[in-house]
Amino acid sequence: MHETWADARLLEAVADGDRRALEVLYGRHAPWLVTRLTRRCADPTVVDESVQDTFVAVWRTARKWHGRGEVAAWIWGIGIRRLLDQLRRRPLTVPPAYEQVVVSAEEQVLLGIEYGELGPALNSLSPELRAVVQATVLDGLTTREAGRLLGIPTGTVKTRMMRAKALLREELA
Structure with missing residues (x-):
């Protein structure tokens, strides 16, 4: 049933505590989010943590989406901020194999x-x-x-x- 719902309806259900709606949103949006974040960060661990943090934030803040624009754009905004947060917490290191x-x-x-x-x-x-x-x-x-x-x-x-x-x-x- 949830699989046929539009993103906006799913997000409204998430705001009401519907875990299945979050699972469907995750299934729809996590793959492209991983791809886009990977273009900005080559560390798969950082990308995976950012995606997980993104959907935790979606769960916690679904009520903040005001229905303007695409749900995907809202998720992207959260995702890129989570990636930047992850990157800021980690020191920049260059593996010895890549120094030259x-x-x-x-x-x-x-x-x-x-x-x-x-x-x-x-x-x-x-x-x-x-x-x-x-x-x-x-x-x-x-x-x-x-x-x-x-x-x-x-x-x-x-x-x-x-x-x-x-x-x-x-x-x-």
């Missing part, structure tokens, strides 16, 4: 996002602008896909991206 290895361009960019000047610049953006940058640039979604995920029109995604680029240029100049 040439790092790919993508890895350099991701390390720059987390530990370089870009991280604080991204954090200076409003949550709305940061979400668009993360969805389109870091996750590689099209503007249409980002709009669907974030629950906003495609034109709004484009406008927010233009604004975010301008603010990032100022911040990094």
Whole structure:
């Protein structure tokens, strides 16, 4: 029965303490959440802990979802914050086997996002602008896909991206 429910209805049931509804939400959303978080963190233990923390937070805070936007976007917001919390608690260590290895361009960019000047610049953006940058640039979604995920029109995604680029240029100049 729960399997046919829309995400919004499942989340309402979770808010009322329905564990089966949480199981269905987990089954629908955990796989893509793992994939997206893995793009930002190569440590599967950290990713798994972040996903578990995400769904504990969904269980505890389901009443805070106000019905605006997609449930998936709300879960993503929790998930990325849980990943960042996990990463902040762990010291940055480079295994000896990788000290002399040439790092790919993508890895350099991701390390720059987390530990370089870009991280604080991204954090200076409003949550709305940061979400668009993360969805389109870091996750590689099209503007249409980002709009669907974030629950906003495609034109709004484009406008927010233009604004975010301008603010990032100022911040990094």
